[in-house]
Amino acid sequence: MRIALFTETFLPKVDGIVTRLRHTVDHLQRNGDQVLIFCPEGGLTEYKGAQVHGLSWRPLPWYPELKMAFPRPEIGEVLEKFQPDIVHVANPAILGLGGIYYAKTLNIPLVASYHTHLPKYLQYYGLGMLEPVLWEMLKRAHNQADLNLCTSMAMVSELRSHGIERVDLWQRGVDTELFDPELASKEMRSRLSQGHPESPLLLYVGRLGAEKEIDRIKPVLEAIPQARLALVGDGPHRLALEAHFADTPTHFVGYLHGVELASAFASADAFIFPSRTETLGLVLLEAMAAGCPVVAAGTGGIIDIVTDGVNSYLFDPMDAQGAIAATVRLLENGEQREILRRNARAEAERWGWDAATRQLRQYYQGIMGRQLLAA
Helix, strand or coil: CEEEEEECCCCCCCCHHHHHHHHHHHHHHHCCCEEEEEEECCCCCEECCEEEEEECEEEECCEEEEEEECCCCHHHHHHHHHCCCEEEEECCCCHHHHHHHHHHHCCCCEEEEECCCHHHHHHHHCCHHHHHHHHHHHHHHHCCCCEEEECCHHHHHHHHHCCCCCEEECCCCCCCCCCCHHHCCHHHHHHHCCCCCCCCEEEEECCCCHHHCHHHHHHHHHHCCCCEEEEECCCCCHHHHHHHCCCCCEEEEECCCHHHHHHHHHHCCEEEECCCCCCCCHHHHHHHHCCCCEEEECCHHHHHCCCECCCEEEECCCCCCHHHHHHHHHHHCHHHHHHHHHHHHHHHCCCCHHHHHHHHHHHHHHHHHHHHHHC
């Protein structure tokens, strides 16, 4: 198959969407498919054998890490030359609208996928009144597609409830070879805890954005004074978070990649994740693959991954004491924590990227087959 992939974000950006897309591209190319990627310019012209066509961009005003790349006529020319069998638009917002337009104009089967819960993000940036407008825009864009994919059943239900049609589940995936409990190390634990490896170590990995609600971890630290927190990642909310956590044993680590990141997961006692806006929470799967139990808000796509008390702990995000109680419960019982570690790893082992990509190819082939029958 020849697949044209449109995405609003790609390498060198680091986030859950990019992680899923780069693994998907890698496995498609390995399978003999050819992928052409349209994305904001980032210096790449090729990834794992796939051609990368970067377009000029501007930063999103209230979130400079996010790049706005606008559709250009050259997209049509490149598509005509590539002759794709299918167009896949990830998170159609700006560039993705160009993918939708050219797919419909050139009569190419169209798949769209939903990865970022943008309507819920608005309230964290003082734009909550625009949520109904954004849902209407998303409905109009997604309903152009022959199939809409979500990465959790919670998001499948959410999109359907807002009038988005032809919605199905794209199963989760995680790199269980990279993220491995065996990568736990005293050196990494000492680095994350700033020289206090004997202290309980809480970990957060991800974007430092207001919508991640990282500030809600502070009461947990205050309730467990011997614990230390490592925040791995960066983002527009970092300065505010540094001020918020200034009087706590919190280490702003910055970005980690590859084996270092996997070692950070494996070396922590708990991965704490208060976000209520997750469509899946891929980073939770990475933590679990590394044998790090999760303490997470029981909402959105997270409940597809975490079975409370079996492989990690969930808490009610509306309960101010919920995260504290769940974290204390995890840290106080070493025997139970080891059981959770093993169960977390076992759950992650069920979800390899190869299986997720095979499922995606089946979706592609089904849509292409229906179009041939209709013709």
